[in-house]
Amino acid sequence: MNDPISRAQFLRLTALSAFLFVVSSDAWASENEITRPMILNDPETPTGGNPNGDLTIVDFFDYNCPYCKLAAKSLEKIVKTDGNIRLVYRDWPILAETSIIGARLALAAKYQGQYLPVHHALMDIPGYGVSQEQMMEAVRNAGLDLAQLDTDIARHADDIAGLIKRNLNIAQAIGLQGTPGFLIGPYRVNEALNEQGFMRVVADARARQKTK
């Protein structure tokens, strides 16, 4: 018998490669598939508004986008007065280098339950060329545990990068050209709207959801 590999070993090898395949195909799937539930119900994505609302709005924004900041104000007002809208925040940092920094800060604040204060602080900085210093200053004044924030940025770096990556993929997949972008029920809106605009699309979206 000059056979160094036994059948049992071979079987083990086969099992290993099968396992490798399953694991890797899983990894593959999670990295590339974009599904509607993934857009609306990604557990890592910060949300606002009424969690049980009958309509979900997904907001794609950038902290260097002046129109996002304008539109966000109108949108938050609508969400508040309507009371039955769920809002999903998708950080989509595409406009400038500091946009990514802002997105990281806000998403890291999520781990201490302070996403919205940081998000609002960053959205309140006017203009399109916000510096890193301005962002830091705003975050420092947002009233959260800064040491914890630093720890979370380091500890969850991969999760945050993964989420931002997913957001980039989704925005690309649904064909958004620039910021801001909104998914309002079945509608895709790739422009800043004012309050009336949001109200109209929200009404249309509800009407369409009913007919379906």
Next chain:
Amino acid sequence: MLYVRILGFVSLLLSLIGGAAAGAAGVKSPDEVFRLHAERTDSGGVKLGWIIAPGHYLYRDRIAAVVNGRPVRIDTEPGESKDDPNFGPTEIYRQSAGAVVAPEPVSAGGRLIVTYQGCAENTLCYPPISKSVDLSTLLVEDAPERDSDPAPPTQVAKEQRQAAGASVPAATVGIQSESATLLGQSLFSTLAAFVGFGILLSLTPCVFPMIPIMSGMLARSGGDLSARRSFILSAAYVLAMAAAYGTLGIFAAWSGENLQAALQTPVAIVSMSTVFALLALSMFGIYELQLPQSWTSRLAAKAGNRGSVGGAVVLGFGSALIVGPCVTPPLAAVLVFVAQTGQVMRGSLALFALGLGMGLPLVAFGVLGAKVLPRSGPWLARVKHIFGFIFIALSIWMISRVASARLVAAAWGALFFAIGSYSILSFVRASRRRLPEFAAVAIGALAIVCGGALIVGAGTATYGLLRPLETVGLITDPANASAYKDGFRVATSEAKLEDAIRAGRMQGRAIMVDFSAEWCTECKLMERNVFSQEAVRQKLREVIPVRVDVTAFDRESKNLMKRFAVVGPPTIVFLNPDGTESQEGRVVGDIGMSGFLSKLETVLR
């Protein structure tokens, strides 16, 4: 069929949300809005000019230039000052803008990368746009995505304040690169995925031709082949095969072209189909398939009696190219993926991993097979015959993409008939009749019934009988729809499409632009299941149907796809009679007849 899956999901998604994209159709791509051109100045510098669509503007301080990887000074004209409480004072350009790069940095030639950024007034802001200007021809094209440096660490706590402030990057050029890093997957998971993918591929019949090749190699090396030796030989064989794929990956990444299209042209399909038919004939012993005598003798001389590693390497490299055509669809998907990422090293490694995965079972076979290598006997002949049938099936399956459905059905029928007769004949001749033989004869009888039905179906042109085949994907038939190809105007360039739009304007009819390609199986399904249905044809008389054929995937078709921001076929875009895109949205992917009809209904309303 990875890309199909991804595309499938995106299509699903688009069909879900794209139903009626309010305002989305009005959003122009940045390239439509900001048109860049370049010319030489008298002194030898480069003058850049932008034409800006109405309602849009560029930021002056967002214009930057890099020559051959180094940032250079770019002189811009003063812009219109926009003092908005939301912006702070800033300078912008409307309608047009100009900038000059001095002669010194651009005198040596190379590439000038220009980055700029702008917005649509009050509605949206575009990400930075990078264009590459060839300094010898001054042609403007999309800039390649850069590999990026890791993002600077962000620290917010007060004590690190200084350090954080110091790492603020000044340039705006690197944004897309940051996104690219974020988009990039970890190398390990990519490679693991490709190994797994390769193992899966090895389960397809495509790899079977490699088994005789390899067992032949091992057999040639003499009777007393140690498992160690056969492991080395088969490993060398498999590594060489993987290397062949890796090389293919390098070419794919370099060319960046759609190899899928190239591999799926009718000529390529017919020749692959022929190769398989020939292989099948050899399996039935019509002739012996051998390398030319001179090659074999040279190989044998080199290999001696023991089978050399070098010989195994040569064989492995060669077989990869032999089997290549058969695994085309998945391979093409991988190649497209590689070509799109444009990362040579990564793409090459990924394909190498794929080849490795495909080869692993072969190595196992080589090692274990040392004991069970085919010794001649009647069973071996039968195995060869089975392979023969499989090859014929592959041949028919391939040709079905270009041949008429009737012909294909007849061919399938004949094949089933032959399989049935074969197994019954061997049952009659068999000396022992036990369970396996009875099972074989039962299958044979079934095959005859099936084959007879198919032949009758082909004869009477009753396509209903072909349905089962279609559902399992045995035939993808363009012929049924080809009769109505006349109904579609075929456009391969923007000029031809403009003709159609003009015709639409004159007749006041809407235009349906269908992006399709020969290699797109989903398009073929749509042609058969949707466009050739009577109800749809009735309805289509109200529009001008135009088919944009992107089979060639050349510059023209790419431009057409870009113009409508089409990701890939099948996509149907509806244009109003005035040439603007319909607000009712588009159809991406096969949505079935009823879905298509209701869509058409809303568009025409």
